[in-house]
Amino acid sequence: MQKRSLEFTVGIFMVMGIVALVLMAFRVSGLSVSDAGDTYTVKAHFENLGGLNDRAKVSMAGVTIGRVTNIYLDKDWYSAVVEMEINKDVDNLSIDTSAAILTAGLLGEKYIGLTVGAETDFLKDGDWIEDTQSAIVLEELIGRFLFNKAEEG
Amino acid sequence: MDRIRTLGRTGIGMIESLGASSMLLWNSLMWGGPGSAGFGDLVKQLFSVGVRSLSIITVAGFFVGMVLGLQGYTILVDFGSEAALGTLVSLTLLRELGPVVTALLFAGRAGSALTAEIGLMKATEQLSAMEMMGVDPLKRVITPRLWAGMISMPILALIFSTVGIWGGAFVAVDMLGIDDGAYWGNMQASVTFYNDVVKGIIKSLAFGWVVTWIAVYQGYASMPTSEGIGKATTQTVVIASLAVLGLDFVLTAVMFGGV
CATH class of the missing domain: 1.20.5 (Single alpha-helices involved in coiled-coils or other helix-helix interfaces)
Incomplete structure (x- = not known):
């Protein structure tokens, strides 16, 4: 016992x-x-990622619908290419969907926000998102502001 | 002149004990896996080394987690980023405090008991009696204790971190009113399984191995007197604690520091 x-x-x-x-x-x-079977991959060119990381969220209307899986430099265009996995159940993103790199809160992490377009054809595996908006880099913003001020004065 | 002589003697003594303890480790572990000295013995040692340390680990983990939650909150709230509290608590526990504090408590609770037990066995000549009967005391006494320490330590560290994270959640969510979703959501977004959880387990494995090794050797090499056992027990706690802290720096530098 x-x-x-x-x-x-x-x-x-x-x-x-x-x-x-x-x-x-x-x-x-x-x-x-969950395995890779229930996602599909889309790619997008960005001029500046401004600190976007692997595994960053991809969201639409604030809901996370996917993740960034790969980031690399396109040597022909000198721009960044982001590959992202989108959940398979979100299969009705129009081909003119736009992607923007956004920041959660003032100092939070970077993520990709998708906004749906008006076309009736949908994005498929391996498609490119054409309409992209780079991250807002604070230094550039301040630089532009100072430049405008100098022109005025 | 005398001082130089003492210095030399201490140095040689240290090298000697390092060699002797390495030989002890090799001779005890050359039998093979954890079950090599008999499964019943291993279970018995797991009970006295692991299960008996469980209460102190759980209580300590809960309080450490709660303190982390409180301290982190008072700092983070100044920057308006108290939602990052879950990240702070979980990463601190998984990467550092879980393995290190568990190892220190383990050295004090289980390590000292191991040394005293083996030292007393030696003092009462139980070890020599075993040899007379043709039983290898290394295989019979040391091997199951070494394996039990190495197996228990990662489990204890995991339990420590888990309890700590829930203790932090208790303070943050229930007492300070941080949003439940923010606490867990930010934690899940920033903690990665391979980079944080697995590396923490690797750390605790290394600590468990070092602490048990030192404890067992100190007991085995102790002077077979009551004074000798007392001295060996103190030595175990002191050396094991210092070894854990030193090794922690090395492991952190290798795994997280990018050195």
Whole structure:
């Protein structure tokens, strides 16, 4: 009996460890089991990413509908290319959808906001979003402001 | 002249004990995996090393998490970014405090007990008796304790971090009124499984290995007197704590520092 209760408590200890690991994986780090099967990829050129990262959110009307999966430089155009995965159930984005790099709050993380267009054809896997708007870089904004002031005065 | 002689003797003594402890580690672990010394012994040691440390780890984790929540809130609220509290609490616990504080508590709670137990076995000549009977005391006594320490430590650290994050949530959401969604949402957005959780587990594995190794060696090499056992127990806690903190810097520099 003594032996059994000993093994039982050690077993409980092990189970607690596994439960903690599972909680860490799914509740704390937001690891999801969904595979690549239920997303499709679209690409977009941006002139300036201004601090957009891999795994940044892609949202529409404030709802997260996908994630940035890859960022690289297009050597022919010297512009940034962003690949993003969009959930398959959002399959009615028109081909003239526009993408903008936005900031959550004043100092928050960068994300991509999509705004739907008016066309009746929809974006498919591997399509390009043509209408993009770069991140607002604070230094450029201030520079432009000072330049305008100088012209006035 | 005498001082130089003492210095030399201390240096040689340190190198000697490093060599002896390495040999002890090798001789105990060359039998193979965790079950090599008998499954029953391992379970027994897991109970005394792991399960018995559970209460102190849980209570400490809860309070550390609550303190992190309170302190982080008072700083973050000045910048109007108290929504980042979940990120702060979880990353601090997973990357640093979880493994390190657990290892320090583990050295004090389980390490000292291991040293005292083995030291007393040596003092009462149980180890020599085993040798006389043809039982290898290393395999019978040291091996299951080493494995139990190495297995328990990551589990304890995980439990510590988990309880701490929920303790932080208790303070942040229930007492300070931070939005529940903001706390967990920002945490999930910034914590990555491989980069934060797995690296924390690697740290705690290394700490568990170092602490148990030091504890077992100190017990095995202690003077077989009551004074010797007392000294060895103190040595275990001091050396293991310093080793954990030093190793933590190295591991952090390698895994997170980009050095």
